[in-house]
Amino acid sequence: MLVLDRVSKTYPNGVQALARFSAEVSQGEIVAIIGGSGCGKSTLLRAVAGLDRASSGRVTLDSEAIAAPHAKIGIIFQEPRLLPWLSVADNIGFGLADLSAAERREKVARALARVGLADKAQAWPRELSGGQAQRVAIARALVPQPEVLLLDEPFSALDAFTRRDLQDHLLDLWADTRPTLILVTHDVDEAVALADRVLVMRPRPGRLFDQIEINLTRPRDRNAPLFENFKRSVLTSLDRSLDRNVPDRDATQGPGQAMWW
Amino acid sequence: MISDAPVLQQSSEPAESAAAPSRLSRYARPMLGLLLPLILALGWELVVWLGWSNGRLVPPPSRVFATIAELARSGELIRHIAATLWRVGLGFAFGVIAGTLLGAVSGYWSLARRLLDPTVQALRAIPSLAWVPLFILWLGIFETSKIVLIAVGVFFPVYLGVMGAILIVDRKIVEVGRTFRLSGFAMIRRILLPAVLPAYVVSLRVGLGLGWMFVVAAELIGASEGLGYLLLDGQQLGKPAQILAAIVIFAILGKLTDWLIEVAAAPFLRWQDAFGRTKGT
Ligand SMILES: Nc1ncnc2c1ncn2[C@@H]1O[C@H](COP(=O)(O)OP(=O)(O)OP(=O)(O)O)[C@@H](O)[C@H]1O
Ligand SMILES: [Mg+2]
DSSP, X not given: OEEEEEEEEEOTTSOEEEEEEEEEEOTTOEEEEEESTTSSHHHHHHHHHTSSOOSEEEEEETTEEOSSOOTTEEEEOSSOOOOTTSOHHHHHGGGGTTXXXXXXXXXXXXXXXXXXXXXXXXXOGGGSOHHHHHHHHHXXXXXXXXXXXXXXXXXXXXXXXXHHHHHHHHHHHHHHHOOXXXXXXXXXXXXXXXXXXXXXXXXTTBEEEEEEEOOOOSSOOTTSHHHHHHHHHHHHHHHHHTTOOOOOTTSOOOGGGGBOO | OOSSSOOOGGGHHHHHHHHHXXXXXXXXXXXXXXXXXXXXXXXXXXXXXXXXXXXXXXXXXXXHHHHHHHXXXXXXXXXXXXXXXXXXXXHHHHHHHHHHHHHHHHHHOHHHHHHHHHHHXXXXXXXGGGGHHHHHHHHOSSHHHHHHXXXXXXXXXXXXXXXXXXXXXXXXXXXXXXHTXXXXXXXXXXXXXXXXHHHHHHHHHHHHHHHHHHHHHHHHXXXXXXXHHHHHHHHXXXXXHXXXXXHXXXXXXXXXHHHHHXXXXXXXXXXXXXXXXXXXX
16 A cells, blocks of 8 residues: 655745645555646655655555655656667666566567567667657556556647557556556546546645545446546536636536646 | 668568668768869869979879878888877877766766866866977977877867766656666666767767877977878978878878777667768768
8 A cells, every 4th residue: 555644845945845745545546646737746746756755744655665766666757758779678678677688578578569569679769659659668667567656647748549549558557467556647538537536636735635536447438427427526626626616517518628737 | 770770570661761772872972072072183183294283382192192102112101100090099098088087077976067177167278289388398298298288189078078968968867767776886877878978979079080180289399200290391391292191191090080989889879869860861
């Protein structure tokens, strides 16, 4: 279980990005974090990843405190961040330096096949499309089999079709080993499609505002009325988190309005 | 880049179509570049042959090559080339070692940079040839002062190149290393080194160019052998063909050594997305 216990973060310039954020995420759960721009989502994720230290409070994974990057925690950023001097295969094997070459080759080959890029093994990252590159990044993060995978707006730079493809693909990969997923997103549709639970954050300073359980079985039908209902409640909660007047959301909404930020 | 990438079945088709035009241009392009100098040289040869000019001050190519051939036959040429290559080689080696070490230290530790960099930058502002009298006083007019002068010339571009390259390594890529818990040394080996390599190769080439420049200066100041000595000797004895011969050999050696660096670095830089590589053909 991943526990965030009153995590606060004040940057050296005095910005209080996070204020006493607490949450518990059980093993294998998929949690989406959504909230206004600048409300501290990335800050939170970086604290969980051990990339930045919280000013106070603590993050524990199975009661082990996380203060530095941990073998059981992987992270995927908004950009693929592939190493341009390594082939696709070597990028995926980057986190497997401890294994023997043969073991590494085998795991990488399996991961490549799993993300459908077996034919790109020897390609350079620059030869990939944005969606392919992000799939490589996902494979690289998953291949060491982390217990927790953090994703910071992983699909936001992709077009709508690729994004949906990769969302389904992520779920598919998740089903293999069922790591805990914590997904920061601006896309309400994405949050409801993937998550067991949506955490809504409130800005200045960033803190937890609301939690919405998404009680839908997988695979989820994005056109089902129930799916729409959940989207509406997330949107309503988002509006309230920013002290906006809650519009009448019963009027049918175009898909464009599902993107929220 | 195309020939030795282990290409899988699927990607073999674009590789082939890309290879065809580049194979043609691989030979055609240098030929094109040779056209102008060849025409000029032949033209001048013709002018002298027809007797329109005696070619005393500007000797025709045939006379320059005759001079080179004569120098080569007597064994003089090898001796001069060896002397010059030795000086450039040593000066380059020392300059590169010092520039790489100090550049890496200043790039990696901000404290060292604050201590070291202002001094280095101040020294860099001095035209390096201004050191010559001092070096001669300190180190004598023989080999040491020449090699130090060349090393100084090589040092600055390498130092700046290494430091600059480390400073602009993408923080996001470094973060990838951190998430995979790379320790200091592994971080340097697996992230920093490959990231700075392209800029490093460029700085080596710039440094080598300066090394060749400074060896001429050093040998003009006082030497009994070396290509620079051939230049000076040709001037004092009024032998322009010898001067041109030395210049031609400088050009060949300069280009050759630069090409050696390029070729040695090429296997490590195949990944680069450089403009010149994809569009240069
Ligand atoms: N390195 C930093 N130094 C100082 N302030 C920072 C730093 N990083 C972020 N902040 C500030 O902290 C707050 C939270 O930033 P954060 O990046 O966590 O927001 P976010 O929720 O991820 O926003 P977005 O949705 O736009 O990505 C913002 O007000 C931001 O200006
Ligand atoms: Mg962010």
